Amino acid sequence: MKMSTxxxxxxxxxxxxxxxxxxxxxxxxxxxxxxxPWEYKLQESATPVMDNITWFHDFLLWLITAITLFVxxxxxxxxxxxxxxxxxxxxxxxxxxxxxxxxxxIPVLILVALxxxxxxxxxxxxxxxxxxxxxKVTGKQWYWSYAYPDNxxxxxxxxxxxxxxxxxxxxxxxxxxxxxKIVRIQTTGADxxxxxxxxxxxxxxxxxxxxxxxxxFKATKLGMFYGQCSELCGKDHAFMPIAVRVVNDQEFAAWxxxxxxxxxxxxxxxxxxxxxxxx
Ligand SMILES: [Cu+2]
Numbered sequence: 001m002k003m004s005t006x007x008x009x010x011x012x013x014x015x016x017x018x019x020x021x022x023x024x025x026x027x028x029x030x031x032x033x034x035x036x037p038w039e040y041k042l043q044e045s046a047t048p049v050m051d052n053i054t055w056f057h058d059f060l061l062w063l064i065t066a067i068t069l070f071v072x073x074x075x076x077x078x079x080x081x082x083x084x085x086x087x088x089x090x091x092x093x094x095x096x097x098x099x100x101x102x103x104x105x106i107p108v109l110i111l112v113a114l115x116x117x118x119x120x121x122x123x124x125x126x127x128x129x130x131x132x133x134x135x136k137v138t139g140k141q142w143y144w145s146y147a148y149p150d151n152x153x154x155x156x157x158x159x160x161x162x163x164x165x166x167x168x169x170x171x172x173x174x175x176x177x178x179x180x181k182i183v184r185i186q187t188t189g190a191d192x193x194x195x196x197x198x199x200x201x202x203x204x205x206x207x208x209x210x211x212x213x214x215x216x217f218k219a220t221k222l223g224m225f226y227g228q229c230s231e232l233c234g235k236d237h238a239f240m241p242i243a244v245r246v247v248n249d250q251e252f253a254a255w256x257x258x259x260x261x262x263x264x265x266x267x268x269x270x271x272x273x274x275x276x277x278x279x
Pocket of ligand 1: 139140193194195229230231232233237240
């Protein structure tokens, strides 16, 4: 099929309009703390770590775009200027020391420049600052348990709630944390390896049986934040969502009081049992 110039132009225009629509929709659909239809970007950040991840991601995207366009331009020049028709008598040059040094050194310098923000981000993620509170997260087939060792030593299970929205992300008992406080997450697996991940917080850490892994976040925005188990852990892997509610200090204190009563008789409350046994 041959297209006329007009047709090609209209198709290109259509593509451009679709592209712009997609970009603006992506922004419109972006919702804090949860995925959105047609989303192609990172979730909106709610912690300093995620701010850094987003910045590094965008920075890399610009950099690779520039490099790709540069290489494309070189290729186009070669194809246009040095094909057999345009350049019937090729040059016999085989070495050019200056260019060879440049195409070795410049990529090395680019990589060295990348190491700095990359390592800074790694240290930010891995170096847990002095925490305001600790939440112990246990991955189980197929739900999560949250324990609050420094807020009344209660522990509760958090299971998928079929009737809640967003679909497959809503849970019966949400993990609750105060805003602008450093929360240390200690996580382990009760049966197989799970992975505790909340995209808006920039955290994803394996919950391994017999091991205690640590990470942290400081939520700077109020609201609901959703994540999912991110390590294939069995048949209901897709049905053990993570729901974190970020509240202010008073709401957190009030929630701790109700949670202490509500979950005091929880038979699965290993922390409370351990506490009772040691008294
Ligand atoms: Cu899992």
